[in-house]
Amino acid sequence: MSYLELSGLQKRYRDSVAVDDVSLSVEQGEAVALLGPSGCGKTTTLRMLAGLVDPDRGAILLDDTEITRLPAHRRNMGYVFQSYALFPHLTVARNVGFGLEERGIAKAEIARQVTEALALVRLAGLDGRRPRELSGGQQQRVALARALVIRPAVLLLDESLSNLDAKLRDTMRHEIRSIQRSLGITTLFVTHDQVEALTMCDRIAVMDRGRIAQIGSPEDIYERPATRFVAEFVGRANALPATRDAEGRAVLWGQALPVKAPARGAFDLFVRPQRMRIVPVSEPVADGMARVTGRVLRSVFVGDHVEVLFEGAGGQLTIETQSGTAALPEGTEVAVIWQARDTLPFARETP
Amino acid sequence: MTGTARLKLLVLPAALFVLAVYAWPTLGLFRNAFNETGPTGAMIEAWSLKTSQEVFSDGFTFELTLNSLWLSLSATLIALMLSYPVALFLFRTTSRFRGLLAVIAIMPMLISGVVRVFGWLAILGDRGLVNTLAQSLGLISTPIKLVFNWTGVTIGLAESIMPYMILALLAGFGQLDRTLEEASRSLGASPARTFWRVTLPLSLPALALAAGLGFVLSMSAYITPKLLGGGRVFVLATEIFEQATTNTNWPVASVLAIYTLLLLLLLLVASNIAAKGLQR
Amino acid sequence: MNGAGRVLSSLAAIVYVLILAPIAIVVALAFSADSFILFPPSGYSLRWFNQLAHNEPLLNALWLSVQIACVVTLLSLALGVPAALALNKGQFRWRGALTNFFLAPLLLPTLITGLALLLFFTPLRLTATLPGLVLGHMTVTVPFVIRMMTTAFSTLPDDIEAAAATLGAKPWRVVWRVTLPLATPGLIACACLSFLLSFDETVISLFLSGPRAATLPVEMVRYVEGRTDPLVAALSVLLIVATLIVVVIVERLVGVARAVGK
Numbered sequence: 001m002s003y004l005e006l007s008g009l010q011k012r013y014r015d016s017v018a019v020d021d022v023s024l025s026v027e028q029g030e031a032v033a034l035l036g037p038s039g040c041g042k043t044t045t046l047r048m049l050a051g052l053v054d055p056d057r058g059a060i061l062l063d064d065t066e067i068t069r070l071p072a073h074r075r076n077m078g079y080v081f082q083s084y085a086l087f088p089h090l091t092v093a094r095n096v097g098f099g100l101e102e103r104g105i106a107k108a109e110i111a112r113q114v115t116e117a118l119a120l121v122r123l124a125g126l127d128g129r130r131p132r133e134l135s136g137g138q139q140q141r142v143a144l145a146r147a148l149v150i151r152p153a154v155l156l157l158d159e160s161l162s163n164l165d166a167k168l169r170d171t172m173r174h175e176i177r178s179i180q181r182s183l184g185i186t187t188l189f190v191t192h193d194q195v196e197a198l199t200m201c202d203r204i205a206v207m208d209r210g211r212i213a214q215i216g217s218p219e220d221i222y223e224r225p226a227t228r229f230v231a232e233f234v235g236r237a238n239a240l241p242a243t244r245d246a247e248g249r250a251v252l253w254g255q256a257l258p259v260k261a262p263a264r265g266a267f268d269l270f271v272r273p274q275r276m277r278i279v280p281v282s283e284p285v286a287d288g289m290a291r292v293t294g295r296v297l298r299s300v301f302v303g304d305h306v307e308v309l310f311e312g313a314g315g316q317l318t319i320e321t322q323s324g325t326a327a328l329p330e331g332t333e334v335a336v337i338w339q340a341r342d343t344l345p346f347a348r349e350t351p
Numbered sequence: 352m353t354g355t356a357r358l359k360l361l362v363l364p365a366a367l368f369v370l371a372v373y374a375w376p377t378l379g380l381f382r383n384a385f386n387e388t389g390p391t392g393a394m395i396e397a398w399s400l401k402t403s404q405e406v407f408s409d410g411f412t413f414e415l416t417l418n419s420l421w422l423s424l425s426a427t428l429i430a431l432m433l434s435y436p437v438a439l440f441l442f443r444t445t446s447r448f449r450g451l452l453a454v455i456a457i458m459p460m461l462i463s464g465v466v467r468v469f470g471w472l473a474i475l476g477d478r479g480l481v482n483t484l485a486q487s488l489g490l491i492s493t494p495i496k497l498v499f500n501w502t503g504v505t506i507g508l509a510e511s512i513m514p515y516m517i518l519a520l521l522a523g524f525g526q527l528d529r530t531l532e533e534a535s536r537s538l539g540a541s542p543a544r545t546f547w548r549v550t551l552p553l554s555l556p557a558l559a560l561a562a563g564l565g566f567v568l569s570m571s572a573y574i575t576p577k578l579l580g581g582g583r584v585f586v587l588a589t590e591i592f593e594q595a596t597t598n599t600n601w602p603v604a605s606v607l608a609i610y611t612l613l614l615l616l617l618l619l620v621a622s623n624i625a626a627k628g629l630q631r
Numbered sequence: 632m633n634g635a636g637r638v639l640s641s642l643a644a645i646v647y648v649l650i651l652a653p654i655a656i657v658v659a660l661a662f663s664a665d666s667f668i669l670f671p672p673s674g675y676s677l678r679w680f681n682q683l684a685h686n687e688p689l690l691n692a693l694w695l696s697v698q699i700a701c702v703v704t705l706l707s708l709a710l711g712v713p714a715a716l717a718l719n720k721g722q723f724r725w726r727g728a729l730t731n732f733f734l735a736p737l738l739l740p741t742l743i744t745g746l747a748l749l750l751f752f753t754p755l756r757l758t759a760t761l762p763g764l765v766l767g768h769m770t771v772t773v774p775f776v777i778r779m780m781t782t783a784f785s786t787l788p789d790d791i792e793a794a795a796a797t798l799g800a801k802p803w804r805v806v807w808r809v810t811l812p813l814a815t816p817g818l819i820a821c822a823c824l825s826f827l828l829s830f831d832e833t834v835i836s837l838f839l840s841g842p843r844a845a846t847l848p849v850e851m852v853r854y855v856e857g858r859t860d861p862l863v864a865a866l867s868v869l870l871i872v873a874t875l876i877v878v879v880i881v882e883r884l885v886g887v888a889r890a891v892g893k
Contacts, residue, residue: 047793050793050797051796051797052793052796052797071796071802072793072796072797073796073797073798073799073800073801073802073804073805074799075797076799077797078797079793079794079797081789081790081793081794082790083788083789083790085788085789085790085791085793085794086794087791087794087795087809087813088788088813089812089813098795098798098800098808099798099799102798102799102800102801102804103799146794146798147797147798150798150799356721357802358716358717358720358721358802358803358806359717359721359722359723360717361713361714361716361717361721362713362714362717362718362721362729364709364710364713364714365710365711365713365714365733365773365777366714366729366732366733368710368769368773369732369733369735369736369770369773369774372748372751372766372769372770373735373736373744373747373770375751376744376747376748376750376751377739377743377744377747379747379750379751380743380746380747380750383750433646433649434646436639436642436643436646437643437646437647437650439635439639439643440635440639440640440642440643441643443635443636443639444635444640445635446635450882450886452647453887453888454878454882454887454888455647455650455651456647456650457887457888457891458874458875458878458887459650459654460891461824461827461831461874461877461878461887461891462654462831462870462871462874463831463833463848463851463867463870463874464831464833464848465833465848465851465852465855465863465867466653466654466657466867466870466871467653467654467657468855469653469657469851469855469863469864469867470652470653470654470655470656470657470867471653472668472855472859473653473656473657473660473668473670473864474652474653474656474670476668476670476859478667478668478669478670479668479669479670480656480670480671483669483670483671510649510650510653513650518888518891521888542636542638567740568740570740571740571741571742571743573742573834573837574833574834574852577852577856578852578855578856588742591742591746592742592746592837592838595746595749595838596749596837596838601750604746605746605750608742608743608746608747611742611743612739612743615740
């Protein structure tokens with residue numbers, strides 16, 4: 001039995017299903033991200049964990065104890081809200097100490113722990129401020145300290161970085177990750193930002209329409225997406241409509257590739273743009289490589305890389321190459337190659 | 352979950368209050384409409400429609416209804432014409448005094464009606480502002496009667512319902528998008544044409560709702576017709592009060608009250624249907 | 632440019648003059664030296680304020696109105712605030728219907744409510760008594776408090792109460808430590824407006840007042856019906872000032888338009 005077990009959670013609202021069927025096991029000290037587009041049910045899942053939403057079906061087990069129907073105030077979950085939800089009428093210190101006060105802990109002990117928590121999030125000395133006198137990043141840290149100081153069974157972060165600007169987000173990402181690691185606190189992140197999920201977590205659960213589409217390590221999710229949705233949502237991918245030949249190989253734009261095609265149905269080949277390389281047409285094809293030919297349509301400089309739009313016999317695809325290499329003039333005849341094992345065939349979705 | 356279950360019980364005191372001091376007396380009002388008045392003026396407990404028959408066969412009831420409707424219609428139209436520019440101004444203005452101006456427009460509804468009626472007496476009375484001014488300008492030789500008649504009541508009523516109508520209009524202007532007017536201007540329409548072709552059509556639902564509200568408020572107003580009418584203006588509201596207090600004829604007062612209530616309900620439904628129909 | 636255009640602004644300005652005219656003239660008249668309503672007055676004095684200070688019936692009525700308004704405000708908050716809280720936080724199946732039930736009295740004209748209460752109170756000997764008037768005013772103020780406070784409670788920042796719960800606060804502790812403190816401005820504004828509503832309530836009071844117990848507006852109506860001298864204007868100035876104080880407080884705390892609108 002894992003430390004935290006969600007099994008068959010479901011939540012319906014009057015006309016829609018927010019969470020359809022979510023089962024997830026989290027080990028003690030592990031950081032797991034719930035990643036998905038808005039409306040996929042990730043926040044509802046988190047709120048069910050915190051006791052803020054009652055599930056219609058399913059169970060939540062924490063440390064072998066069922067907590068499915070336990071009210072929020074008896075769950076001991078540290079929740080960092082997207083809006084931070086700091087109490088505007090209380091000082092920073094009172095905000096952080098709120099949970100300890102509710103637990104009837106002695107004043108002196110509260111003061112000690114609050115100071116410690118504020119130091120942990122590098123806000124020492126701001127005890128007397130009101131939330132509105134703090135910057136967004138500082139408010140985020142107060143919310144984090146407030147959730148950590150109660151020594152929660154699980155730390156829940158709901159899109160906690162989405163209200164920060166890009167630079168601050170990077171800093172906070174690393175800080176939260178290192179705090180989480182050093183305290184060894186079991187953590188669930190909800191995010192729609194794949195970078196956040198990939199960098200902050202041990203495992204990622206990608207959610208789609210109220211279900212978990214795939215659970216795995218960041219590498220698993222990125223390199224071996226289990227479904228078409230995961231491949232599309234995490235990272236970028238060229239989705240190339242393909243057919244199959246008599247030997248069961250995938251055929252792209254009239255060229256057979258050393259890639260096994262699915263047994264039946266229409267399908268697309270998914271290839272990450274950074275896994276593709278542009279080579280002269282004359283270069284011979286190595287073993288285990290897929291290759292198509294065509295011409296450069298356009299090169300776009302995007303800072304850390306160059307995006308090349310390439311047109312072949314049957315369509316277009318995008319290649320990411322490192323910047324610094326000489327830009328190819330438009331119309332140059334080239335070949336695009338990639339490792340055949342970097343090609344993922346997924347059945348085409350019938351709309 | 353027991354916490355929130357217990358929390359629900361907090362509605363009980365208020366619910367009991369509304370039931371006992373509001374719902375029950377209102378039911379009692381309906382009950383009274385079926386009682387009869389004896390020849391001595393004493394009330395007789397009964398379940399009959401005799402009082403209703405008496406009230407509705409009396410031509411005076413018909414006259415009162417017409418008076419009320421006509422008074423409310425004129426007061427509402429005047430108030431609507433005056434409220435519309437104010438509401439539109441408040442909706443549009445970017446002035447930093449917008450908040451203050453909005454408060455000033457609404458404030459009269461918080462000031463005692465008696466105070467405002469008194470102000471109108473000083474403006475419209477025989478020796479009030481208007482008559483003194485007109486006489487000193489030589490426009491008239493003897494004071495014109497502006498209060499203690501329908502004119503005074505209409506003016507006073509229009510003024511008293513304006514704050515409500517301004518609020519209703521402001522609330523209804525939600526869909527009035529400034530960029531639509533800018534689009535119209537950019538397509539070559541003059542400000543006047545833009546108002547006529549874009550602004551006004553889009554504010555029709557708000558106007559219908561505000562008119563309905565104003566009408567209902569005018570129909571049920573008592574203080575203004577009573578004081579500015581000086582005993583010469585008879586409407587349903589004044590008659591209900593007279594029957595209930597001076598005549599202590601409760602069955603008649605109840606019948607008239609329910610009758611008025613039904614009229615109000617009809618008017619409200621009509622204005623809501625109109626507002627829905629005008630919404631595109 | 633202020634965004635409204637010159638034509639519209641001028642029209643609005645004219646209407647504003649009309650709106651403010653009766654109030655401004657009442658204030659000017661209060662300082663009249665004449666013995667009857669004459670505008671503009673032939674001279675100015677404080678004689679009517681002086682008269683007012685010696686007018687027993689009006690002063691008694693003023694005192695009664697203040698007493699009633701205080702009791703009404705306290706009782707309305709005591710009934711209305713818990714109800715608003717429950718409507719906001721309790722999971723009612725018929726929340727909409729229940730809310731309508733509470734707000735219904737605001738829809739019916741006070742003329743009808745007043746009559747219904749007269750019929751109800753007379754056999755109970757509650758007319759022209761302090762409890763009767765208090766209960767009568769509360770038919771207006773209790774629904775008002777419920778309406779205003781449900782809005783106040785529902786406009787608290789997102790998740791702020793949920794945050795308190797996750798930190799271990801029991802439901803009633805959440806109410807005490809988060810909901811009520813954050814709703815305090817609304818609560819004060821609501822109390823001020825309830826006071827004013829009760830203090831100015833005229834029609835219900837007219838139905839329920841007798842010679843023994845007449846509130847200030849009732850006494851004023853009787854006075855205006857009988858005589859026309861500037862005494863009422865002097866009294867009106869006091870009422871206008873009181874209203875202005877309430878308006879300023881409410882505007883500062885929550886905004887008048889939001890408080891009285893729907």
